[in-house]
Amino acid sequence: MKTVRIDAKDMHYTPLNQKIRAAVADGAEEIILDNVLGQRFIGDGVRGNTRIIINGVPGGDLGMFMSGPTCIIHGNAEHAPGNTMDSGMLVIHGSAGDAVAHSMRGGKVFVRNNIGYRGGIHMKQYEVDVRPVLVVGGTAHSFLGEYMAGGLVLVLGIGKEKSMTDRGIGSGIHGGEIIIRGEVDDYLLGVGAKKFEFTEADLERIAPIIKSFCEQFGYDPAEFLDTNYTRIGPASSRPFASKYVWE
Amino acid sequence: MTLGSVPPKFKVSIDRDQCMDCGRCIENCSYGVYRREGDKILIESRKCTACLRCVAMCPRDAINITEKPIDYRSHPVWTREAREDIINQARSGKIILSGMGNARDLPIIYDRLLLDACQVTNPSIDPLREPMELRTYIGKKPSKLKLRKTESGDVELETKLAPNLKLDTPIMIGHMSFGAISLNSQLSMAKAVAETGTFMGTGEGGLHKKLYPYQDHMIVQVASGRFGVNIDYLERGAAIEIKIGQGAKPGIGGHLPGEKVNEEVSKTRMIPLGSDAISPAPHHDIYSIEDLVQLIRSLKEATEWKKPVFVKIAAVHNVASIAAGIARSSADAVVIDGFRGGTGAAPKVFRDHVGIPIEAAIASVDQKLREQGVRNEISIIASGGIRNSADLAKSIALGADSVYIGTAALVALGCRVCGNCYRNLCPWGIATQRPDLVSRLDPEAGAAQVSNLIHGWTLELSELMGAAGINSIESLRGNRDRLRGYMLDEGMLKILDVKPAGA
Numbered sequence: 071m072k073t074v075r076i077d078a079k080d081m082h083y084t085p086l087n088q089k090i091r092a093a094v095a096d097g098a099e100e101i102i103l104d105n106v107l108g109q110r111f112i113g114d115g116v117r118g119n120t121r122i123i124i125n126g127v128p129g130g131d132l133g134m135f136m137s138g139p140t141c142i143i144h145g146n147a148e149h150a151p152g153n154t155m156d157s158g159m160l161v162i163h164g165s166a167g168d169a170v171a172h173s174m175r176g177g178k179v180f181v182r183n184n185i186g187y188r189g190g191i192h193m194k195q196y197e198v199d200v201r202p203v204l205v206v207g208g209t210a211h212s213f214l215g216e217y218m219a220g221g222l223v224l225v226l227g228i229g230k231e232k233s234m235t236d237r238g239i240g241s242g243i244h245g246g247e248i249i250i251r252g253e254v255d256d257y258l259l260g261v262g263a264k265k266f267e268f269t270e271a272d273l274e275r276i277a278p279i280i281k282s283f284c285e286q287f288g289y290d291p292a293e294f295l296d297t298n299y300t301r302i303g304p305a306s307s308r309p310f311a312s313k314y315v316w317e
Numbered sequence: 318m319t320l321g322s323v324p325p326k327f328k329v330s331i332d333r334d335q336c337m338d339c340g341r342c343i344e345n346c347s348y349g350v351y352r353r354e355g356d357k358i359l360i361e362s363r364k365c366t367a368c369l370r371c372v373a374m375c376p377r378d379a380i381n382i383t384e385k386p387i388d389y390r391s392h393p394v395w396t397r398e399a400r401e402d403i404i405n406q407a408r409s410g411k412i413i414l415s416g417m418g419n420a421r422d423l424p425i426i427y428d429r430l431l432l433d434a435c436q437v438t439n440p441s442i443d444p445l446r447e448p449m450e451l452r453t454y455i456g457k458k459p460s461k462l463k464l465r466k467t468e469s470g471d472v473e474l475e476t477k478l479a480p481n482l483k484l485d486t487p488i489m490i491g492h493m494s495f496g497a498i499s500l501n502s503q504l505s506m507a508k509a510v511a512e513t514g515t516f517m518g519t520g521e522g523g524l525h526k527k528l529y530p531y532q533d534h535m536i537v538q539v540a541s542g543r544f545g546v547n548i549d550y551l552e553r554g555a556a557i558e559i560k561i562g563q564g565a566k567p568g569i570g571g572h573l574p575g576e577k578v579n580e581e582v583s584k585t586r587m588i589p590l591g592s593d594a595i596s597p598a599p600h601h602d603i604y605s606i607e608d609l610v611q612l613i614r615s616l617k618e619a620t621e622w623k624k625p626v627f628v629k630i631a632a633v634h635n636v637a638s639i640a641a642g643i644a645r646s647s648a649d650a651v652v653i654d655g656f657r658g659g660t661g662a663a664p665k666v667f668r669d670h671v672g673i674p675i676e677a678a679i680a681s682v683d684q685k686l687r688e689q690g691v692r693n694e695i696s697i698i699a700s701g702g703i704r705n706s707a708d709l710a711k712s713i714a715l716g717a718d719s720v721y722i723g724t725a726a727l728v729a730l731g732c733r734v735c736g737n738c739y740r741n742l743c744p745w746g747i748a749t750q751r752p753d754l755v756s757r758l759d760p761e762a763g764a765a766q767v768s769n770l771i772h773g774w775t776l777e778l779s780e781l782m783g784a785a786g787i788n789s790i791e792s793l794r795g796n797r798d799r800l801r802g803y804m805l806d807e808g809m810l811k812i813l814d815v816k817p818a819g820a
Contacts, residue, residue, distance in 0.1 A: 087618055110611065115548040115619030130611060131602075135548045135619045150602050153615070156547045172602050173543040175587060191601045192542070196587040217597055220589060245592060307592045310572045315411035316740070317665055 195220025456481030485514030491721030494520025505763025564658025657702030683716025
């Protein structure tokens with residue numbers, strides 16, 4: 071395997087991204103970034119199947135507009151990793167900030183620990199096979215899946231008494247689904263969000279995603295393969311259809 | 318319902334002596350005004366929107382349409398509109414939706430600004446005989462140039478220039494999305510801008526593959542819904558525009574109704590078929606001016622700093638300070654959309670009451686940027702109600718680099734400003750996705766019309782400049798001494814930094 075190692079110490083994000091692009095263009099299958107400390111936009115708009123290993127804490131908008139690569143982050147991530155991402159994967163061995171997977175259209179974002187506010191906001195799905203997935207091992211702050219138009223947000227609540235304790239879940243959701251381990255109190259649901267029964271068929275559907283998440287972080291998937299989930303979806307796919315009248 | 322019906326807005330009649338009973342009115346009216354019963358064409362006036370498609374297609378000029386055929390008791394406060402809006406909302410309890418731009422009869426500042434011309438003491442220039450420089454560059458300009466002498470004695474530019482758009486005329490076409498308007502409308506305009514050496518915006522509707530041949534003349538938009546946005550889209554555009562706000566509806570997002578999301582629209586926007594396409598009011602990754610910097614730079618990083626990035630805002634009260642913030646945010650141009658800017662659909666209360674006039678916004682933004690010494694950092698693109706070359710010349714004299722036209726380009730395609738764009742029934746094939754209606758607009762003919770309009774305005778602008786003794790667009794830009802205010806109050810003259818007529 072062709073591996074390229076880049077020391078990001080004290081490097082601005084533009085030259086760092088230039089080096090990443092050059093390595094991708096040069097056919098690198100794996101790029102290892104050491105000493106990453108707050109550089110934004112890592113992997114921004116990068117195409118291909120390269121694996122990018124990030125040692126350190128990347129800055130905001132990690133993997134923005136990314137189309138293909140897999141980024142393994144050994145550390146926390148700042149806000150909006152996976153912003154408007156098209157395809158590929160982010161595996162964060164830590165926590166991430168606000169607006170994780172903002173407007174993501176495809177690909178996967180796996181966060182081992184917790185995420186901030188507005189996770190999965192305006193995530194959208196286009197075709198059946200282009201379905202964005204955000205999985206959070208721990209918990210999320212308020213407005214999880216706000217304005218969501220498609221895709222899947224899964225919160226496992228590992229190590230938590232309750233998976234979700236923050237409000238506004240699925241506020242303004244008009245597509246996609248939010249699946250949360252265990253019970254979710256009604257008062258935590260946002261406007262336009264509705265609880266649905268989580269069935270065996272749902273479990274079958276998400277089982278590959280659970281297994282894939284567990285594989286990344288060394289969990290035993292058997293622990294999560296039951297129907298003890300709450301499924302939250304839109305009350306309507308046309309939330310504004312009855313709001314207007316013609317002049 | 319105790320309210321009954323309100324009087325019809327229009328009265329349609331056919332001069333039966335003229336009518337040859339060809340039925341073109343029936344075929345052409347998508348609103349269903351006409352129908353045939355037996356050997357007679359019957360009329361249902363209430364359905365008429367005054368789009369004038371039937372009038373345009375009637376071979377005998379047999380159709381007459383009159384507005385407001387029934388009068389209410391006249392009243393200066395309780396106008397017809399005030400009464401009808403109340404009746405509409407008493408029935409529905411909903412937000413009133415409207416199309417096109419601000420429909421209130423507020424004074425137009427452009428009409429109260431007059432242009433200058435040379436007489437005796439300074440010679441005018443004849444653009445027929447002398448070169449008239451209209452070429453406009455949109456983007457950052459360096460504050461100074463550093464030059465280097467090479468060994469061979471040549472002079473080389475050392476300063477690294479930021480990417481700019483090169484316009485042959487300072488007229489661009491603003492952002493109207495595929496979804497809001499038809500593909501044939503976009504194609505017509507794309508062909509026209511390619512031919513006239515200028516640019517047009519995609520709107521937040523993605524870039525349809527049929528527009529790829531014109532991509533070097535397209536400005537791709539990134540708005541809060543991020544519809545159609547991926548790396549391929551960003552790389553195709555000649556420039557990228559972040560839409561923060563729109564003059565017709567400042568402060569709110571957009572909702573493309575599910576009915577308009579057909580297969581092509583769904584593919585191009587990359588959204589599900591038939592579901593509402595909701596653009597939230599804010600970008601949810603921009604909650605501050607610092608976040609705007611982050612989005613601009615993310616777009617520049619994604620496209621390797623090869624594309625200029627514009628930021629479009631609605632002209633609102635503090636537009637000058639907002640633009641000054643944008644000028645420091647790595648943006649290459651700020652687009653200011655005045656309160657007369659058009660739209661496919663906006664809540665009427667926003668369209669008619671929110672925002673400020675573009676004329677005042679251009680002047681205050683240009684002034685503020687000059688005061689702060691950052692005018693070279695950013696170009697100003699003005700839009701929202703530019704109707705003719707005089708509005709164009711006045712916009713530039715007030716400080717704009719270029720304008721965006723929207724409604725004017727649609728009128729060149731056939732639009733008669735009936736304002737029913739949100740109904741998907743546009744009989745001109747413009748604001749509709751219905752295939753039979755869209756096919757009425759031939760992109761070749763449409764392109765010729767839009768291109769004619771741009772040519773016409775460009776010729777007029779050259780003449781106006783020549784008459785004023787100006788042979789380069791740079792000498793007109795921000796040249797407020799070539800404007801005089803007529804019947805404008807002192808406060809407005811001060812904002813515009815224009816002297817009153819006679820002074």
